[in-house]
Amino acid sequence: MAKLLGNLWNAVGIGTALLLVVMFGFHLSSGADATWVNAFFRYLHVLVGIMWIGLLYYFNFVQIPTMPKVPAELKPAVSKYIAPEALFWFRWAAAVTVLTGLIVAYLSGYLVEALTLQSPYRLIGLGMWLALIMAFNVWFVIWPNQKKALGIVEADADTKAKAATTAMIFSRTNTFLSLPMLYCMVTQNLLGQG
Secondary structure, eight states, X not given: OHHHHTSHHHHHHHHHXXXXXXXXXXXXXXXOOHHHHHHHHHHHHHHHHHHHHHHHHHIIIIIHHHGGGSOTXXXXXXXXXXXXXXXXXXXXXXXXXXXXXXXXXXXXXXXXXXXXXXXXXXXXXXXXXXXXXXXXXXXXXXXXXXXXXXXXXXXXXXXXXXXXXXXXHHHHHHXXXXXXXXXXXXXXXXXXXX
């Protein structure tokens, strides 16, 4: 079992196989209709959203506070290997979360109403706008600055330090924006919206 599950992609493959059993066993047996397609995109939205926000919280609750405690000779392990890999999954999870969220809103028939904050879709619309701001921060502020801070692109020491601070501030901004964003996403159905 350790050999099988020691490989991440084996575990993902097994999980995908179980997902297909559940999908075919409970949903597709009654026919693939628009409701099923919407449910599938909601599932993908939640799945990649967990990865996105989970990594956001990893950076803010674990990596950023821990880095000052890491001995200097060990810091390259994080900055050259762990952080770039985590940032890859972080930024692509952000993009796919936003894309699948927009697809769900479209399939549910409230995309325009939510984005224009029309009643009764104001709450989900606010959540969508917060997520769009957060994804913008990931791709256009955090990632470009992290590339400098981590030495992925050339930068002098002062530029690296400034870039690290900018990336951290916008990551913390996304952390506080995630709290109301998640509330909007979780409660929208309970409050008669979306």
